[in-house]
Each structure stands twice: as structure tokens, then as C-alpha cells.
Amino acid sequence: MADRLRADAQRNRAALLAAAREVFAEHGLDASLDEIARRAGVGNATLYRRFPTRRDLVAEVFASQMSGYVELAETALAETDPWAAFVAYLTRLFEIQATDRGLSELLVTSRFDDDERLADLLATAQRGATQVIRRAQAAGRLRPDFARQDISLLMRANAGVLRSSAEPDAWRRYLSLVLDGLKVFKDL
Template sequence: MADRLRADAQRNRVALLAAAREVFGEHGLDASLDEIARRAGVGNATLYRRFPTRRDLIAEVFAGQMTGYVELAETALAEPDPWAAFVSYLTRLFEIQATDRGLSELLVTTGFDEDERLAGLLATAQRGATEVIRRAQSAGRLRGDFTRQDISLLMRANAGVLRSSADPGAWRRQLALVLDGLGAR
């Protein structure tokens, strides 16, 4: 923040962000703001003073995690085997979905384009994903008609598996089946 916060205000801000990460991770982006304030040990007025809108809070909470999403592609691009890079990229993406409902929802939501920070991170991540896909296709390992937009479709399908399956590891089976179908023949 541009202006320096008092020590108690800074503690409240840190507590609110930690509580929001936890609550959004458990319940998704529509989680109760009252629950976030309660877990942070502050009143609702403190929450709204620091973060006037839900979007402000979400942007602040997920900017760091979106940086991690950008790094997924960078890590995959460092892998010399393009197919292994693609598989590890999708696997890690699905793991993120399985462990953080809020980030999972954010990655398939289009409503945060007006936040420059999140939009910039998303655009960088999408460029990286496109390059991971291109490398696997150029190596003849990934079907030629697969696009970055297909990753969004796969994530939406995976979100359904996560919501509806009693088996918390069911996404791994779905991913194995998907990867088998995506390999170039």
C-alpha cells in the first residue's frame, strides 16, 4: 500500500488476507465475508474499510497465487521433453483445482478482467500455456487441434468432478483418461 499502515491496521490486514485465502479456498469466491472477518478476529467494518468490495479482496488474495499459476508454465517450459512438460502442466493445474476452490473458480471466471494486476498475470499465464501446447504439438506428441481454450474446458469438467465425486482423487483418473485421448496418434 502507498501509505504506511499503523501496526494494528497492518496486523488486521494480514489477518484478513490469511482468513480470506483459507475461506475462499474452502468455499469458493462466493464465500461469506462475515466468515472471513470472524476468522480474522475483526469486525465487518474493518474488513470493508480495508477492502471496500469483494472484488478488491479477491484481487489482493489471489494476486500472489496467480503468480504461482504463471510459474506453472515457466516450469513446464524448462522441461526438455515437451510431452512431459504438457502432462506436468495439466497435472499441476488440476492439483491446484483440487486443493484451492477459490483459485479454481478464479481461473475459469472471466469477471476479473478489470483488475489490471490479475488480468496481466492471467494473460502471461495464458501465453505460457499456449507455448507449452505448441511445443508438445511441434514434437508430434499432442493432437494438433488442441488449443489453450481447451484447457479452460478441461478445468470446467474437472471442477464438476471435484464437486460431484465422493472420491477426492477422482480427478486423477479423469486426467489420465483425458491425457490418453490428447496424445497424438
């Protein structure tokens, strides 16, 4: 019974998580906790009572979003065309990066060491990504030397594109160029 929150405490917790999602998406993982409390309409003491550390808040906010990251691979693996699955997978990853700075930073920096739930979700997502890659390679459509770790490199490069370009959709052009470089053209 001790784990149950009063109705007002539940509302405060939900407001804090919603505000944190917004603020982290806009400003990244180092966003102001004061801003999160302000947007949630609660005081800092309420924020720290519910989430004693920034890490606690980050883990709670991103656990559900990391579940979505796991589902990306599952959705790609359901696609019958392995190359289309790989393209859709990378496209969605880059889209996430472009729209959610906090999740992008979390995925790029892999700050999961101290949270078992996020680390487990990341490991599951990485296994799924490996399957997506291997299917596209087995179909002869993706370069055989491409590895799952290359996705992290591509995301880091895309983070640079997102930071430095005045064009909000520059990531789409970058992704198109990357995919052209990764694709095995059978007709050549």
C-alpha cells in the same frame, strides 16, 4: 507516508488476507465475508475499511496465487521433454482446482475484467500455456487440434468431477483419461 499502515493495521490486513485465502479455498469466491472477518479476529468494519468491495479482497488474495499460475508455464517450459512438460502443467492445474476452490472458480470463470493486475497475470499465464502446448505439438506428442482454450473446457469439466464425485482423487483418473485422449502415440 499515507500509504504506510500502523503495525496493528498491518497485522489486521495480513490476518484478513490469510483468513480470506482459507475461506475462499474452502467455500469459493462467494464465501461469507462475515466468516472471513470472524476467522481473522476482526470486525466487519475493519474488513470493509481495508477492502471496500469483495472484488478488492479477491484481487488482493489471488494476485500472488495468479503469479504461481504464471510460474506453472515457466516451470513446464524449463522441462526438456515437451510431453512431460504438458502433463506436469495440466496435472498441477487440476491439483490447484482440487485444493483451492476459490482459485479454481477464478480460473474457470475468468473473472478478471475489472482488475488490471489479475488480467495481466492471466494474459501472461495464457501466453505461457500456449507455448507449452505448441512445444508438445511440435514434438509430435500432443494432438495438433488442441488449443489453449481447450484447457478452460477441461478445467470446467474437472470442476464437475470435483463437485460430483465422493472420491477426492477422482480428478486424477479423469486427467489420466484426458491425457490418453490427447497424446499422439508414435508407435501406432
